[in-house]
Amino acid sequence: MTVASILANKGTDIVTVNPDESLLAVAQLLDKNKIGAVVAVDADGKLAGIMSERDVVRAVARGGPEALGEAVATHMTKKVVTCKNEDRISSVMLKMTEGKFRHVPVVNGGKLAGIISIGDVVKRRIADIETEWQAMQDYIAAG
Numbered sequence: 006m007t008v009a010s011i012l013a014n015k016g017t018d019i020v021t022v023n024p025d026e027s028l029l030a031v032a033q034l035l036d037k038n039k040i041g042a043v044v045a046v047d048a049d050g051k052l053a054g055i056m057s058e059r060d061v062v063r064a065v066a067r068g069g070p071e072a073l074g075e076a077v078a079t080h081m082t083k084k085v086v087t088c089k090n091e092d093r094i095s096s097v098m099l100k101m102t103e104g105k106f107r108h109v110p111v112v113n114g115g116k117l118a119g120i121i122s123i124g125d126v127v128k129r130r131i132a133d134i135e136t137e138w139q140a141m142q143d144y145i146a147a148g
């Protein structure tokens with residue numbers, strides 16, 4: 006099972022921000038879209054960083070409410086771990102576990118092509134386990 010199979014179901018929409026936007030704008034986007042992270046892109050649409058709800062919480066915890074007026078560029082993670090369409094879902098799970106993050110943008114040929122969250126991965130694993138269980142039941146019933 007690959008990243009492409011998850012994107013085929015969930016779609017390739019990504020909520021992006023400009024690195025100059027404020028943390029308040031990010032918090033509002035996360036709330037409006039019911040998501041946990043946004044991807045920051047530069048003027049050319051290239052991946053510049055990732056900003057998750059954890060970064061917003063950290064900035065406010067350390068800087069107080071004024072931090073909400075600060076720029077995404079100051080608080081985002083700039084070294085983003087990404088995956089490709091052809092990557093196996095298990096390798097994305099490994100990246101999330103090792104890096105202790107819950108979002109992995111998909112980049113194909115240098116182009117942003119979607120985002121995989123830990124929720125997408127878990128949903129897919131549950132569906133796979135259900136399919137395997139049903140196949141096993143059918144095999145037993147046929148025997």
Ligand code: AMP
Nearest residue numbers: 055057059082084085086106107108109
């Ligand atoms: P998350 O678990 O996704 O809320 O993110 C936890 C922390 O990891 C935050 O500081 C994020 O900016 C950072 N982060 C999230 N996704 C990635 C990623 N794919 N690559 C690198 N850092 C990330």
